[in-house]
Amino acid sequence: MLLKLTSAGYSASYLNQPIEVAELRLKLAKASGVAGYPQILLRVGRAADNPEPSPRRKVSDVILT
Secondary structure, eight states: OOHHHHHOEEEEEEOOHHHHHHHHHHHHHHTTTSSSSOOOOEEEEESSSSSSOOOOOHHHHHOOO
């Protein structure tokens, strides 16, 4: 699913806190209107056209030989 979203120009990120905190998990279950407990919360969206790339470290800074 993530690869399909990416190929369509979307980005996705996991939101863990609402799943890991019992009180938030219950609120999320009620808000979603489904039975049981949510297992994952996925945020999906698109960035503005031509966003600035995030800064990257040089390869030599992260790979030690």
